[in-house]
Amino acid sequence: MSDEKLSTAQRPPEKEEAAPAPASALGTATTSNDVTNDITMPHGDMQAITDTNITESPAEDAVAGAPAGDDVDFEGVAAPEDDAGYQDAPVAPSRVVSVDRDRHAMMFARSLPELRRAVASHIATVVARQGVSVFDELIGAEPGEFGGPDGVASPDDLTNSLALVASAFTSELERWTEICNDRRLVSVGSNAERSRRRWKYDYTGPNGIEGAIMLLGWHANPENGKLVMVAAPTQGSDEISEDAAAQGYLWHFNATRHMWEMAEHADGPNVIGYIRRAFDELCFGKGDRQFKEFRAYVRNHVEVVNIEAMIKAGEIDPYLSITNGGAKIWNRKTFELSDPTGDIRELAYKKTAIGAYMEDDGTGHAVVVDEPEWDFPDTEGNMQHIRASELFANMFDERDREDGVAMVWQVLEQFVNRSFTDRTSPYLFGPAGAGKSFIVRTCQSLCGGDFAELSLGDFSNDKAVATIPGKAAVIGEDNAPDEKIKGTGTRRFKNAVDQGTVSVDPLYETRKKFVTHASFIQAGNQRPRTDDRSGAVASRLVICPFTRSFYQDETHNEHVTGELPDDPEWKRWATQQSAIRCNGLFGHYDIEGNRVLKQAHDEFVDANDYVRLFMRQFAAELDEASVDCVPMPALHEAFKDYFREKISQRGASASFDGEFKLSLVQIADELGWEAELDEHGQWKTSTLRRGFFEPERLHGVLARYTTTRGHDCDGQVIYSNQRLMRWVNGQELAGDALNGSKGLLRRSVRGVLYRRSALERYEEDGVTPAQAHLAARAEEHARHWADAADSGKEAYGNFVHSLVFCGTGSYGPDFGDFGSFGANGDGEARATYGEALSETGLPYPVPTYGEWVLQGCPTGVVPEGAFSYGHLKELGALVGRTRSRFIVRDDRVLFGVYRPDDDPDGLDDDPSGPGDAAPTSSDAPEDVKTPGETAAQGTCDVSAPADGAHEAPASSGRAPTANGPSVPAETPVSAAPAAVEGGDAAEEAPGAPDPGYEAFRRHAKGAVEHSGGYVVYDGGPEGAMVCREVIPEDEWAAYGRPVKLRGTVEVDGERLPLID
DSSP states (O other), rough: OOOOOOOOOGGGGGTTTOOOOOOOHOOOOHHHHHHGGGGGOOOSSEEEOOOTTOOOOHHHHHHHOOOOGGGOOOOOOOOOOTTOTTOOOOOOHHHHHHHHHHHHHTTTSSSSSHHHHHHHHHHHHTSSSTTOOOOIIIOOOTTSSSSGGGGGOTTTTTOOHHHHHHHHHHHHHHOOOOOOHHHHTTOOOOHHHHHHHHHHOOOOOOOHHHHHHHHHTTTTTTGGGGEEEOOOTTTTOOSSOHHHHTTOOEEEEEETEEEEEEEEETTTTTTEEEHHHHHHHTTTTTOOOHHHHHHHHHHHHHHEOOOHHHHHHSSSSSEEEGGGTTTTEEEETTTTTEEOOOOOGGGGEEEEEETTTOOSSSBBBBBOOOOEEEEEEEESSEEEEEGGGGGGGGGGGGGGHHHHHHHHHHHHHHHHHTEEEEEEEEEEOSSTTSEEEEEEEEHHHHOOOOOOOOOOGGGGHHHHOOOOTTTSSSEEEEEEETEEEOOOHHHHHHHHHHOOOOEEEOSSSSSSEEEOOOOEEEEEOOOOOOOOOHHHHHHHHHEEEEEGGGGOOTTTOHHHHHHGGGGGHHHHHHHHHHHHTTTTTTOOOOOTTOOOHHHHHHHHHHHHHHHHHHHHHHHHHHHHTTTOOEEEHHHHHHHHHHHHHHHOTTOOOOOOOTHHHHHHHHHHHHHHEEEEEOSSSSSSEEETTTOOOHHHHHHHHHHSSSSSSOOTTTSSSEEEEEEHHHHGHHHHHHEEETTTTOOOSSSOOOOOEEEEEHHHHHHHOOOOHHHHHHHHHHHHHHHHHOOOOOHHHHHHHHHHHHHIIISSSOOOTTTTOHHHHHHHTTTSBBBEETTTOOTOOOOEOOOOOOHHTTTOOOEEESSSOOOHHHHHHHHHTTTTOOOEEEEEEEEOOOSSSOOOOOOOSSSOOOOOOOOOOOOOSSSOOTOOOOOHHHOOOOOOOOOOTTTTTTTOOOOGOOOOOOOSSSSSSOOOOOOOSOOOTTOOOOOOTTOOOOHHHHHHHHHHHHHHHHHHHEEEEEEETTOEEEEESSSHHHHHHTTOOOOOEEEEEEEETTTEEEEE
């Protein structure tokens, strides 16, 4: 047996008033549980009423094969209890919609439940006809029965209603029960037997399913309004699926009020709305179990409509709004007014102007009203004249007034005239009394109070989200300062604002899906917060700042904010002006063209996107260091350390290929950087471009994002985040030639960030960043060289020549032309692994004259131990394995490259490289003459030092080593010239600090900062001692003047640097 569906949409026009199917045609449930489960019945399997089956057919055709009279055995059939259902009802054959058929079905009903169903179907058939009087057609009256003239009630007193339909059912059931009893028992002779087999009449009225049958017939008559199921959206198809129908919502067109309303609302475990009121009228006194059956039957047999398919097909006019409390339809573009008709398309019309009342100008168009004005008493009782156009201007300071007023009008334009394609929601924020509440209350009044009240945080709450369907607007008036949209709420908010599908699991209900075309508006005293890093929330929220509080204005009139939002003149004028300004349909917010909106948007995006916050800071540091290329893995590691320090110790959740990439690509583009992606939008795999990646410049930037854990035995800093610092580590970059491993410079990298201007310059001029930086250094060198003294030039030449000898250039270059000796064959800065930054292992670049002065005016690179040129040539590939050591010396300090365990000399602990101690007060490169004024002349040939050049001063009391100095000369740079000639050692200047202690102090200071302390012994009175601060010079002398960093030793489970 197939069930018939009451579908006015599928009927021919001439049969619009046809009655619904009778009980047997609409289906017969066998148990109460079966009826309850019918809520999942597929609508597509139901038989619609067509020309074929809306015909008057002979009774014998309608009940073919049905037994008649006493041939039917009715023994044992009893009237059902109040909630007994139809467990005894036999399955009836399909029948045809006609009054004669219904009467035949009632006459030859085989059980009382079947009779009750047939009576309900008969009532539905009658009330579905237009112009019918339920009282006259079904009930009738005896003279004097109801009072009034001639004993008959007047039509005005007994208009058609569901309660009257229920009375008709009772009347018809009583009459037909007696008719059936007379027919069935005509041949039964015994009164006792007749009494036993007699059907007992039930005076309690229709049960749930009988009431549902009559309700469907009632709404088949357009005079009684309409009842339809708005199907849930179906992805990728306009066909109504079984799930879409089951997850939809019932809507009712009220024929009296001429407006659509949602017919069912969840109220805890209960359902309220029209569907409950209809049940209470039809099935008076029945309980929740019967209501559940009633609602399930209606939902499974009512007409189903697909509003979203109609919108996509362009069948809904986007310019139409419901206004005048639901009594009029207003075309926002033409201002035409019309009456609602109950057309299902009206379900999609905007309802955000329902609280505004338009006047007809006599031609079917709304009167365009003039700007309203009011006179309100101020705090002193004086009348204050207020114009509507001035209300928004008073919310902003003069600087922001023009853009601020434009912003507020955009908010109202969108609220009243939102299109089906709009995907934004305004968020109003600012101090108390700034005007936010005035705008929000105006919007609440415009939609007639038909709004769902949800803050951003409520989108995670199923109960709150379940209140959205059918509402004209979603308004959050007061978001708390700590309100945050996150998790499930983020997805729901995005889908709802997008006018996409929203899923919700309300308590006591099955899952529901819906699409809302409501207007959105949110407000709070602070900017909103979200954990969304994809930019999806930021692209949907339009941040609207209100910075000027009314409470700061002595002229503020409380009547404005307290009374005007509900003023009819204000609502009518504001509604019409919002439509006129956008020509009836809102397009989009002009964020780029509105300074107030643009600034608020950027601040919101940065405040909620930690990747953007980090990148702004990191990019500024890259600019300062003139870095033009950053490997993306290094950038991600720096971000994780930044997040851990600034945001949360738990660490960042933004994945390298997920949220981090989405945010970074966007902000990098805004800041002038390009992140390389492949055709699939993933990180592009490539090697670092030669001439773009300069690790010596990047090192200082990355080092700020991690901490140190001391030094290794070679004197290099041990960083907490090795994955970060490996990108600026000499050994990691160069690789290990002994085991054949590639360095990072020759490996493929997933993602590289390049400065856009550097790429463009290379494309136009073929100049890499390294070449550009070299050119700038050469220009600076020429400037300083021109001002240098001859003695300074000679000392600088000696130093550079010693570097040249180590394989960095030709012999005897023109030291005034930096490019001739400071550049390699590719025109990039020359560097040698023979002299590396002491704590990084990176190559040491040949310094310009100014850089050389800032480094302390070293005079030569002196090897310790025998070496060959071939060994030095090999050094670049074997850095980290070949720990050959060189010392740069001047008159004060020894500068070392690596720090092997047998290092006999103190090395500078400053990670920035040699030159921690400023040479003199004349330090500035522009006018420094230091080398010409001191004994800074060193050896020109590292293999043949000048006599006395490597001798320690006599005051030091220490013997020189076999191959070089063990203690630096004690003459300060600022001392009078004392050239070292003929092996005569320079004498110590009076009052000069002991250079040995100065070297020790630097080691000790670095050890305390990086390792928390150090160990000294060798000659000390107590043998060994752990020091947590730099000891004074007298104690240092008592411990045997230690100046050498000898790796680390373990003391009580703690490993500390040893100064020997």
